[in-house]
Amino acid sequence: MASPPPPPLPWVSPSVPPHVVALADDLSGAAETACALGGPVRLSLDAADVAEIAATHDLVVDLDTRHLESAEAAYAVRTALRAAQAGPPRLLYKKVDSQLRGHLAAEAAVYAEEAEAVVIAPALPAARRTVTGGVVHVNGVPLHRTDGWRAERASAPRSLPEALSCLPVRTVPLDVVRSDPAELDAEFRRIAASGAHPAPDAETDADLDAVAAAALRLGPGFRLLGSGGLAAALGRALVRPAAASPPAPAQDGTPLLFVVGTAEPGAVAQIAHLTALGAHHVSLDPTDLAAGTVRPPRGAAAPALTVLSIDGSAGPRPGMGRTLSTALGALAAAHPGRADLVLTGGETARTTLDALGITELEPLGEIHHGAVHSRTLDGRRVVTRPGSYGAEDSLLRIAVALRPRLAASTAAI
Known part of the structure; x- marks a missing residue:
């Protein structure tokens, strides 16, 4: 039997729901x-686009704040919020990392200004990242006991209240999230009335659906802050026309360039699947890369498949991420031929597109969770993927999706 329709959202018109303005801290x-x-x-890489007042679509802006100092990141969010609020009514969404990296506290504090409350839900069930008891878990393990912060300068927070110590945060147990909608609404109101912000537990997409629906029922004073999981719940709650269908994969011999900027250990195995297909792999020494002594090849024709990566055998280098990703992006931009791009890691994706002068993407769909296939204004294909996402065959799956002729070659891998 089909589920009954959700209750109407009092301030959201069923016929013309407001468009969303989402602010993210990195490109992936x-x-x-x-x-x-x-x-x-x-999808814009230019923060000034938030001021666009004639929007007829949702707008997601990469504020690119991960590499900034905390005060600079907060200023970028405040500036974007003011621009968004100067135009017609639009739903605000703040995208944060599901492992709580970046300037979470500083950006959340600014996002909470003038809000009745911020509903904080970073769970991402599709990537097995859940929140129970106010603690983020990765594959069932508390975040602070994982190596998810290996490349950060600080230690992972033990809970959401600790991560957001600049804000009064009250956790909402799972049984309340899964209770009658009126009870969840009342709990959010009680927390807001106390001057605090609700941080509901969530283990499934259905939990996030309940959280997003409650925030929408309570009106624009309740702002949403979360990962891609909560963004998807918001998308399911709002009726939208279908997105454009992806065009047919390129068949013209356009080279495919993978730029792997992540420090995740799993990247080694992912790259191995590509080299087994015959991809040309260039592993770059991070010291040489940071020093600017690596030079792109001159005059050579681009191989059909190329992988640029940073040699991580010596371990992560905290604090060096932006320097390395900028140098890697510059090398990618100088790669011979006008290659389609697969970019892993938000900073790597941003610096590569910056080096190429690309300021806007049209998202077309996902190849797998988190691997977003987009098109540039001039028709180049770009796939972005967070560095921490994807199984061992992630890059292989992306390669086959972009170049279906490779499928026959994967049987022996």
Whole structure:
């Protein structure tokens, strides 16, 4: 039997729901959010686009704040919020990392200004990242006991209240999230009335659906802050026209360039699947890369498949991420031929597109969770994927999706 329709959202018109303005702190997260919202969406790398007042679509903007100092990141969010609020009514969404990396506290504090409350839900069930008892878990293990912060300068927070110590945060147990909608609404109101912000537990997409629906029922004073999982719940709650269908894969011999900027250990095995296909792999020494002594090849024709990666055998280098990703992006931009791109890691994706002068993407869909297939204004294909996402065959699956002729070659891998 079909589920009954959800109750109407009092301030959201069923016929013309307001468009969403989502603010992300890195490009792979912005692309994930744009895809999660589900309808026609513009994905911009230019923060000034938030001021666009004639929007006829959802807008996701990468504020690119991960590499900034905390105060600079907060200023970027405040500026974008003011621009968004100067135009017609639009739903606000703040995309944050499901492992709580970045300037979470500083950006959340600014996002909470003038809000009745911020509903904080970073769970991402599709990537097995859940929240119970106010603690983020990765594959069932508390975040602070994982190596998810290996490349960060600080230690992972033990809970959401600790991660957001600048804000009064009250956790909402799972049984309340799964209770009658009126009870969940009342709990959110009680927390807001006390001057605090609700942080509901969530283990499934259905939990996030309940959280998003409650925030929408309570009106624009309740702002949503979460990962791509909550963005997808928001997309399911809002009726949108279908997004554009992806065009047919390229058949013209256009080279395919993988730029792997992540420090995740699993990247080694992912790259191995590509080299087994015959991909040309260039592993770059991070010291040489940071020093600017690596030079792109001159005059050579680009191989059909190329992988640029950073040699991580010496372990992560905290604090060096932006320097390395900028140098890697510059090398990618200088790669011979006009290659389609697969970019892993938000900073790597951003610096590569910056080096190429690309300021806007049209999201077309997901190849697998988090691997977002987009198109540039001039027709180049770009796939972005967070560095921590994807199984061992992630890059292989992306390669086959973009170049179906490779499928026959994968049987022996």
